[in-house]
Amino acid sequence: xxxxxxxxxxxxxxxxxxxxxxxxxxxxxxxxxxxxxxxxxxxxxxxxxxxxxxxxxxxxxxxxxxxxxxxxxxxxxxxxxxxxxxxxxxxxxxxxxxxxxxxxxxxxxxxxxxxxxxxxxxxxxxxxxxxxxxxxxxxxxxxxxxxxxxxxxxxxxxxxxxxxxxxxxxxxxxxxxxxxxxxxxxxxxxxxxxxxxxxxxxx
Amino acid sequence: xxxxxxxxxxxxxxxxxxxxxxxxxxxxxxxxxxxxxxxxxxxxxxxxxxxxxxxxxxxxxxxxxxxxxxxxxxxxxxxxxxxxxxxxxxxxxxxxxxxxxxxxxxxxxxxxxxxxxxxxxxxxxxxxxxxxxxxxxxxxxxxxxxxxxxxxxxxxxxxxxxxxxxxxxxxxxxxxxxxxxxxxxxxxxxxxxxxxxxxxxxx
Numbered sequence: 271x272x273x274x275x276x277x278x279x280x281x282x283x284x285x286x287x288x289x290x291x292x293x294x295x296x297x298x299x300x301x302x303x304x305x306x307x308x309x310x311x312x313x314x315x316x317x318x319x320x321x322x323x324x325x326x327x328x329x330x331x332x333x334x335x336x337x338x339x340x341x342x343x344x345x346x347x348x349x350x351x352x353x354x355x356x357x358x359x360x361x362x363x364x365x366x367x368x369x370x371x372x373x374x375x376x377x378x379x380x381x382x383x384x385x386x387x388x389x390x391x392x393x394x395x396x397x398x399x400x401x402x403x404x405x406x407x408x409x410x411x412x413x414x415x416x417x418x419x420x421x422x423x424x425x426x427x428x429x430x431x432x433x434x435x436x437x438x439x440x441x442x443x444x445x446x447x448x449x450x451x452x453x454x455x456x457x458x459x460x461x462x463x464x465x466x467x468x469x470x471x472x473x
Numbered sequence: 474x475x476x477x478x479x480x481x482x483x484x485x486x487x488x489x490x491x492x493x494x495x496x497x498x499x500x501x502x503x504x505x506x507x508x509x510x511x512x513x514x515x516x517x518x519x520x521x522x523x524x525x526x527x528x529x530x531x532x533x534x535x536x537x538x539x540x541x542x543x544x545x546x547x548x549x550x551x552x553x554x555x556x557x558x559x560x561x562x563x564x565x566x567x568x569x570x571x572x573x574x575x576x577x578x579x580x581x582x583x584x585x586x587x588x589x590x591x592x593x594x595x596x597x598x599x600x601x602x603x604x605x606x607x608x609x610x611x612x613x614x615x616x617x618x619x620x621x622x623x624x625x626x627x628x629x630x631x632x633x634x635x636x637x638x639x640x641x642x643x644x645x646x647x648x649x650x651x652x653x654x655x656x657x658x659x660x661x662x663x664x665x666x667x668x669x670x671x672x673x674x675x676x
Contacts, residue, residue, distance in 0.1 A: 284630075284655065285649065286489040286644070286646070302652055305652070419638070431670070433655040433657050433672060434652060434653065434654050434655055435622070435646060435649055435652065435653040436652055437648065437650050437652050438648045438650055441489070442488075443487070443488035443638060445641045446488065446640040446641075447640050448640045449505055449508070449639055450640065451637050452638065452666070453636060454662070454666040454668065459660055463655070465670065467487075469487070469636060
């Protein structure tokens with residue numbers, strides 16, 4: 271039986287940023303940071319809703335999106351969850367969402383039962399894997415990456431490497447403080463210059 | 474006639490480091506940073522001299538090394554030059570070396586006429602291109618990358634992306650402070666998990 275894997279999916283610039291500077295409430299991707307997600311709009315109109323934009327993807331980019339949209343559960347940090355306004359209650363297809371936070375459920379999310387909140391990342395990953403069954407767990411957001419790596423809770427990493435130096439912003443990895451070896455699983459050249467780098471975390 | 478291009482070649486971890494922590498005189502690659510160059514030793518013995526190790530490369534890794542060893546001139550920062558002890562006077566095949574530094578020529582390099590020293594990076598790049606003729610200019614080292622990018626002096630970037638998170642060290646790009654778009658030229662999967670990412674800097 272295939273094991274469920276926890277897989278980080280993040281769009282990152284060549285200089286390691288996943289947002290522009292000044293990210294925060296109301297500016298989830300930071301100044302200019304939406305350029306990191308430009309590849310998702312490769313075949314879409316600029317004002318298309320994200321889900322509409324993604325539905326127009328083709329080729330390698332479509333395959334990658336199809337892969338993470340087939341995840342059986344989603345794990346995210348609070349900043350990511352709030353920045354996306356909780357994906358309006360459903361990230362995709364009714365997959366349960368596990369949010370890593372020390373805060374209680376926000377009021378605006380009180381009628382969204384798919385979302386669960388906890389400050390115990392090990393429990394979150396365990397529950398997400400259980401909920402996902404034989405499907406994978408999509409992990410998203412920088413706030414929990416370092417802790418997930420330190421605790422050995424991340425199985426795989428998929429970086430959507432965007433063709434730009436962003437110049438400033440939030441670093442995905444910052445200083446983890448220890449060397450972690452990776453195994454290259456696959457490299458896929460997407461349209462628009464994005465390169466999908468898929469690694470397995472070695473233990 | 475093909476134009477000579479200035480091309481940065483650097484081995485970098487997925488978290489953006491080009492040395493381990495505590496790099497400096499006597500510890501050019503920082504603590505544990507030699508792992509970034511592991512791909513150059515893919516077919517060599519651990520104690521092989523770098524030039525011997527490189528001569529044993531095969532496949533994609535050999536092609537990349539052959540490409541930068543065919544450069545008509547080398548541009549490097551002082552830290553890189555001193556860390557490599559001036560490549561004992563000759564980086565490869567008698568190519569002139571242009572070192573970006575505010576210091577005078579070191580005493581130990583006084584009999585090595587291939588090396589030139591200047592604190593004017595624009596002049597260095599111009600002289601290096603002139604010396605290279607129709608061949609390319611290999612650029613190496615982090616100390617000058619940010620200034621080269623800011624001044625529009627870097628034409629292309631080749632990252633040897635090594636399959637690891639190094640956890641700490643010297644960042645290649647740090648915060649350049651402005652967004653710079655890149656055009657993906659080529660992606661090559663090398664043996665041992667290294668991925669060679671070749672970009673053109675857009676102006």
